[in-house]
Amino acid sequence: MDLRKTLDSYPQVFVVCDRTVEAFARLLGDYPTLTFYASESTKTPETAVEICRWLLEHGADRDALVIAVGGGVTTDLVGFAASIYKRGIRYANVPTTLLAMVDAGLGGKTGVNLDDYKNMLGSFRQPEFTWLLPDVLRSLPRREFLSGAAEMLKTFIIDNREDGYARTVKLLSDFAATGVSPVDTSAGLEELSALISAASAVKQDIVSRDPLERGERRVLNLGHTWAHAIEWWQHQAAGAPARPYTHGEAVAIGIIAAARKAEELGIAEALPAPSPASSAPSPSAPRRLSEKLAADFAACGLPTELPCSEDELAAAIARDKKAEASKGSGSKTVNYVLPVRIGKVVISAVSLPS
């Protein structure tokens, strides 16, 4: 499929892009283009209204297609604006970050922040398409690349399609060890592209079965209960780090916390014993799922430990929009997504102390 030809088949096309990728967005064609600074602080209802006003001023009608070019903030925000403009027009994503390619740009969750509450206003509206161009990742800073890679690891822990988990760990640990990014070699880019396709197929399959997150789709929140709490804690707490974790880094930490919780509840399976044919297992070889994940993530260059105590995160976990009040009792229930093994997770409702 040719992106230009696809875009030309729509009667009206508008582009909204993050300023950092404006030059790239202009390559899509000579379409009216609105640029803005994409960040959590501009991911607001006000910016969504500005996008709608700009669409109106430029004569966008109900047949128009809006293209979001950028990372997850851009795809969430533009998708939200498209979902409310004239009661909803079509939009498509051209993600420019790994995170948006494997997660945010797929599945039709759109949204903006409301004050300190992340993604508190939003809608489900599926994009017309999400165009994956892994070459674009050449200009992505390493930390942002790793942040997206954490979501890719998350996806393969949910469904280890095409042995994606081990292949992603290998790709990232080679990157960490050599300093050569997979996007800078043709073999690396080919492998990365295959992994992006596999991860996006896993997500698309889950979303096709549960587009509105009534049940199964919740598995995609693996690690996110802790991740959202960490993000909130670093935003609020006086002792928060000067260099806060990115969303993906917080997800990596959250996945390990989820594995520990799964072990505590007896849900995680023991790791398979090393085969007798292999050389004597090293005493430091991981014995539990959480240990394996922590060793793999550390080799990939991802953080693995909570930045504060579980107690400090408890309040943040309870205030997350995914924590639900249980009927009839004053307590709240959190649907934890817990890994059983690599390739299998379960959803477990746990009551929080009231």
Ligand code: GLY
């Ligand atoms: N990012 C999780 C989801 O799209 O459901």
